Amino acid sequence: DAGITQSPRHKVTETGTPVTLRCHQTENHRYMYWYRQDPGHGLRLIHYSYGVKDTDKGEVSDGYSVSRSKTEDFLLTLESATSSQTSVYFCAISEGLAGAYTQYFGPGTRLTVL
């Protein structure tokens, strides 16, 4: 298995509170991604990073921000959590662009916003 960990694995929070999810990799891959998975919608890309301090938006980026200060860490922040952000969040990594290289996924974080 690729060396990807996500923390926390489970979190329950209240509407309006800030939340930060962490993805950590030991593979030294350049690209890192945050997805959310919801019934009826499948997996959707939130943000991705193509290097330290280099990030770009995905298809469902509203309400989320990201940061990458080190190759191994990619943080996803919900500035003010809403119930619509209740979901399972997956981090993924790849050596190159996801369109050309295999993506490896972390175990996921289940977030519930009450």
Add this chain to the structure above:
Amino acid sequence: KQEVTQIPAALSVPEGENLVLNCSFTDSAIYNLQWFRQDPGKGLTSLLLIQSSQREQTSGRLNASLDKSSGRSTLYIAASQPGDSATYLCAVGFNTGKLIFGQGTTLQVKP
């Protein structure tokens, strides 16, 4: 907008059967297509990656085909086993680096 559709949404077969999972996509200008497996409560595991210039890839009992012109891919599983029970997702990749996922087919292989 690129859409990826997987049919059927769920499938139940007896052990030993050969089966085919289907994936269709609307935009044929893809860079590659990938098949993933997801076990309940787990992340995704990559099974096969087919480049746009290829027509198929094989790994063990799995064979994936790609027909860009018709916007279709199939995942063939030979001699299915209970351990194959999982959700299978296909995803199309673009040279922008993005993947678009289908919603998956949930497979149950009964002993």
